[in-house]
Each structure stands twice: as structure tokens, then as C-alpha cells.
Amino acid sequence: MHPEDTIPTDPADEPCEQHAFDRRRMLLGVTAGAAAITLAPVAFGPAASAQAADGTSAAAPAPGSTVTRTVSGHLDTGAADFVYLPVEVPEGVQQFAVQYSYDKPTVQAGTPANSCDIGVFDQRGTALGGRGFRGWSGGFRTSFEISNTEATPGYLPGPVGAGTWHVVLGPYQVAPQGLDYQVQVTLTFGAPGPAFVPNYPPQRAKGRGRAWYRGDGHLHTVYSDGRRLPSEVAAGARAAGLDFMVSTDHNTSSSHAVWGQYSGPDLLIVTGEEVTTRNGHWLALGLPAGEWIDWRYRSRDNAFARFAGQVHRSGGLVVPAHPYCPYIACQWKSGYDDADAMEVWNGPWTYDDESAVDTWDARLGEAVRTGRRWTPAMGNSDAHSVPQVIGLPHNVVLADDLTTPDVLAGIKAGHSWIAESSAVQLDFTVTGGGRQAGIGGTLTAAADAPVDVRIDVSGVPKGTVRFITDEGQLHQESLPDSGTGTVVWRTTTSLAAYVRAEVRQPMADGSPGQGNTMGPALVWGPMAALTNPVFLRVG
Numbered sequence: 350m351h352p353e354d355t356i357p358t359d360p361a362d363e364p365c366e367q368h369a370f371d372r373r374r375m376l377l378g379v380t381a382g383a384a385a386i387t388l389a390p391v392a393f394g395p396a397a398s399a400q401a402a403d404g405t406s407a408a409a410p411a412p413g414s415t416v417t418r419t420v421s422g423h424l425d426t427g428a429a430d431f432v433y434l435p436v437e438v439p440e441g442v443q444q445f446a447v448q449y450s451y452d453k454p455t456v457q458a459g460t461p462a463n464s465c466d467i468g469v470f471d472q473r474g475t476a477l478g479g480r481g482f483r484g485w486s487g488g489f490r491t492s493f494e495i496s497n498t499e500a501t502p503g504y505l506p507g508p509v510g511a512g513t514w515h516v517v518l519g520p521y522q523v524a525p526q527g528l529d530y531q532v533q534v535t536l537t538f539g540a541p542g543p544a545f546v547p548n549y550p551p552q553r554a555k556g557r558g559r560a561w562y563r564g565d566g567h568l569h570t571v572y573s574d575g576r577r578l579p580s581e582v583a584a585g586a587r588a589a590g591l592d593f594m595v596s597t598d599h600n601t602s603s604s605h606a607v608w609g610q611y612s613g614p615d616l617l618i619v620t621g622e623e624v625t626t627r628n629g630h631w632l633a634l635g636l637p638a639g640e641w642i643d644w645r646y647r648s649r650d651n652a653f654a655r656f657a658g659q660v661h662r663s664g665g666l667v668v669p670a671h672p673y674c675p676y677i678a679c680q681w682k683s684g685y686d687d688a689d690a691m692e693v694w695n696g697p698w699t700y701d702d703e704s705a706v707d708t709w710d711a712r713l714g715e716a717v718r719t720g721r722r723w724t725p726a727m728g729n730s731d732a733h734s735v736p737q738v739i740g741l742p743h744n745v746v747l748a749d750d751l752t753t754p755d756v757l758a759g760i761k762a763g764h765s766w767i768a769e770s771s772a773v774q775l776d777f778t779v780t781g782g783g784r785q786a787g788i789g790g791t792l793t794a795a796a797d798a799p800v801d802v803r804i805d806v807s808g809v810p811k812g813t814v815r816f817i818t819d820e821g822q823l824h825q826e827s828l829p830d831s832g833t834g835t836v837v838w839r840t841t842t843s844l845a846a847y848v849r850a851e852v853r854q855p856m857a858d859g860s861p862g863q864g865n866t867m868g869p870a871l872v873w874g875p876m877a878a879l880t881n882p883v884f885l886r887v888g
């Protein structure tokens with residue numbers, strides 16, 4: 350914090366003794382998992398400070414009257430992750446509204462510019478994982494409003510209770526010049542309106558029994574930093590040929606309450622959240638409707654396991670997302686011990702996805718060595734806005750039926766593969782010793798018994814099939830121009846601890862890729878499909 354922090358006097362608010370600001374009351378401490386600072390409180394006076402709607406001074410706040418307070422300050426590089434601005438909310442407030450702004454001085458290329466998130470906690474407090482959360486809009490909005498009846502997307506409608514609320518700033522990038530901010534809080538007095546009625550989506554759609562279901566597990570809307578409405582995302586999921594989708598807006602559960610009207614017999618909508626920590630993002634998939642997961646910690650705060658545990662107790666899945674995304678604070682640093690799956694393919698295929706697949710593949714070998722649970726792969730679009738394509742990529746999951754628990758169970762068991770679109774179809778099996786196993790399964794056979802690995806693919810013209818084991822790529826074969834073909838390769842349980850398949854698009858020059866060669870050029874075209882492994886066991 351900068352020593353010149355002030356709460357300037359707003360002439361419209363005079364007179365008001367609550368403006369008295371004592372810098373010594375500025376509290377530096379850890380009120381959440383990450384480093385945090387709490388500013389001096391902003392008080393909204395008793396009735397006398399209200400400005401009646403008709404301009405006269407009112408003895409008691411007239412319905413519709415408002416009071417505004419403005420706070421400004423400066424943050425230097427190295428500011429706390431979260432800056433808490435306490436706001437004393439009196440009785441009789443109908444609406445809590447905030448506007449904020451901050452400067453954006455020019456910075457050299459390669460230097461982070463100012464970027465400051467915002468959110469709010471109510472009188473129930475700011476404790477990590479506590480009950481006071483009332484919304485978060487990241488850096489996407491410059492204002493928000495909350496009342497009993499409605500709230501700005503990202504925020505939770507409900508009672509505007511009397512007590513100390515906290516507006517929270519999250520200055521996640523501070524330029525070398527520092528960051529000057531201004532926060533304006535406006536309370537509107539009046540009786541609360543009718544209570545908001547949530548419309549949560551059902552946990553079941555009309556399925557086909559035990560079958561393969563397609564779904565995108567990572568999607569954003571205007572309820573966080575996407576530009577698509579929930580109606581548009583649901584329409585996009587249907588257009589992509591998906592059976593299910595998961596809503597994963599950043600750091601808020603507020604969209605859960607609107608999905609009911611967009612789900613249907615043909616589309617299962619699963620509620621979730623993308624938990625955006627300062628050391629990577631993770632998906633909480635299948636949260637009970639309305640449940641929120643806190644994100645206010647770094648890897649070194651060692652709080653991730655606590656919140657992963659909360660998700661698990663609620664029946665949801667924990668999935669670290671885009672672990673090598675190069676954006677600030679996006680690389681995953683909290684490990685995979687608590688992960689149910691790993692997002693190895695995020696949106697259109699890019700080099701960070703290659704890194705994620707390499708890490709995931711290495712972890713398969715580790716799981717075989719240690720006997721610990723292996724981590725299945727997921728692929729999701731992370732689509733926010735046009736032109737990002739919903740369903741590029743998505744998961745094709747073997748589930749007992751089209752219900753939230755069944756789909757989550759299929760993902761957790763690794764009975765799934767990833768497709769770039771619903772035009773891609775595949776079937777991958779391993780047969781030997783009189784037995785057969787499919788994706789996510791285990792085949793047990795004598796050490797020297799022939800084991801046939803077979804994939805039937807369609808929808809990838811000129812694509813290249815790769816079979817990969819714990820020894821690396823053991824077989825490569827191109828598909829015909831039609832994109833439909835079958836590739837078979839023979840191994841044994843003594844040679845391969847697991848086998849998995851990739852189907853790659855041709856390289857930009859039309860060639861199939863260079864197999865397991867070394868050189869300065871890219872080796873592969875974009876991924877078209879990737880399977881979870883089948884494990885091979887000597888027995």
C-alpha cells in the first residue's frame with residue numbers, strides 16, 4: 350500500500366463524520382489464504398446522511414434514496430493479492446452497488462500492465478471458504494449491483510444484510526508505475542424486493558443407457574469473462590453435437606441458478622466452477638448447484654488440498670486445467686495428487702498442449718511403477734466468446750446413463766477419449782489371451798501371449814494414427830483420404846505396460862509427420878483425437 354492512500358471527501362456526501370480516516374487502522378494481515386490487506390472501513394451514516402430522492406434531507410432513509418461513498422488509493426508492485434475494503438452497511442438497504450476504475454499507464458512490451466479484479470463478500474465475512482461470498486467479476490466488469498431480487502451476472506442475489514461487507518480488489522498485475530484505483534459504493538434504501546428464485550438444471554437428461562456420451566467440460570459465459578449468454582452456450586453445445594456440458598465460470602457459482610431453463614432431455618448441463626488461483630486454474634466439475642469453491646490462495650499457501658477435498662465430499666471432480674498455458678498465473682503449480690483427471694488439451698491444439706500430454710504420459714508410467722491411481726486425460730474447449738468453438742475439443746465418455754453422477758464416474762475412471770469435433774469417431778480395443786479391454790481398462794494376459802491393439806477411426810482425412818506405450822511411439826500409420834480406416838498392431842503384456850492412441854491431422858505441408866524422429870521442425874500436426882490408455886498386465 351502507498352502511504353498517500355486516502356478516502357477523498359465527496360462534496361455530495363457532506364457532512365459526514367464517517368469520512369474520518371485513520372491510516373493507523375489500515376490492517377495488514379492474512380485474512381484469507383493469500384497475502385491480503387484490509388483498508389479502513391467506509392461507513393454509511395445513520396439516517397441523517399441519506400440524501401432523499403427529492404433532494405431534501407430525510408430523518409429516515411426514504412425508499413429509493415441513495416448514499417454514495419468513494420475511496421481511492423494507490424498500490425505498488427508487490428501489492429497484496431487481495432485488498433479488502435470494509436463497507437459498513439446499515440439496516441434498510443435495498444441494493445448494494447459498486448463502480449470501480451483504475452489507471453492503465455503505458456508499459457514496455459513484455460511488462461505486465463495494470464489489471465485489477467473485483468468482487469464482494471457480505472456481512473457473513475471473508476474467511477477462506479466461508480459463507481460470505483457474494484460474487485466476483487474478475488476484470489471483466491467495471492460495476493455490479495446486488496439486491497434480494499437480482500444481481501449482475503457473477504454476483505449472488507439475496508438479502509442485503511446489515512453489517513460489514515467487503516469489496517475485494519485483486520490487483521493481479523501491477524505496472525512498474527503502480528496502480529491508482531477508485532471504488533465507489535452506492536447504497537439504495539428501501540424494502541427488499543421478492544426473493545430471487547434459482548432455476549438449477551436437473552442432473553439427468555434422456556440417455557441411451559450405457560453408451561458413449563460427448564461433452565465439453567470447460568465453458569464460460571457472461572457470468573465470468575465470456576461474452577456468450579448461457580442461452581448461446583447451450584445452443585452452441587447442441588450445435589456441436591454434444592450430449593452434456595459443464596458450466597465453469599471463474600470463481601463464482603452465480604450462473605448455476607440460470608441453467609435450468611437451457612437444459613433439456615437432449616442436453617445435460619452440469620454445474621461447476623473454474624477455480625482461478627494465482628498459481629494455476631482448476632476445474633471443479635459437478636458441484637452441487639449453488640456451491641462455491643474459494644480460489645484465494647497460492648500453491649505455497651497449501652490450501653488446494655482443502656478445497657479439492659471440499660469438491661470430493663460434494664461428489665465433484667478436481668481437474669487441473671491448461672497446466673502449461675503461458676498467461677500470467679495460469680501455469681499449474683499445485684500438483685496432481687488430488688486430481689481426478691488432467692486437462693491435457695484446451696481449445697485449439699497449441700504447443701502447451703503437447704507439454705501437457707508429455708507430463709500426463711510420464712505420469713502414466715509413474716502410476717504403473719508405484720501402483721497408485723492413474724490420472725485420466727480430459728480435453729475441453731474453454732470457449733469464452735466468438736469465434737472460439739464450443740466442443741473443440743470435447744470428451745467422449747462411456748457412462749451408464751446421461752446423468753451427472755454417471756458422466757463424472759466415466760471421466761474419473763478414464764473411460765473416455767478426446768475428439769476435436771463430433772465428426773471424429775473411434776473405437777479402440779486391446780485383445781489377447783482370450784480377453785478384450787477398452788479405453789481406461791486393463792487387459793491381463795500371459796507375458797508372451799500376442800496382444801492385438803486395434804483402432805477404427807473415421808472423420809480424420811489423411812490423419813495419422815500413433816500407438817504409444819511406456820516405451821514411446823511404437824507404431825505409426827496414416828489413414829486414407831476418406832479419413833476412415835482401421836489400424837492394428839501386435840504387442841505383448843511383457844513389452845507394453847499400457848498402450849494409448851493419438852490421431853493427428855496432417856502437417857501444414859500435407860505430410861503425415863515425422864514419427865519418432867528428432868529435429869528443429871514441428872513433429873506433428875494438430876491432435877484430432879486422443880484416447881486414455883488401456884493398461885496391460887502380465888498374468
Ligand SMILES: [Zn+2]
Binds near residue numbers: 670
Ligand atoms: Zn483458465
Ligand SMILES: [Zn+2]
Binds near residue numbers: 567569623731
Ligand atoms: Zn477457462
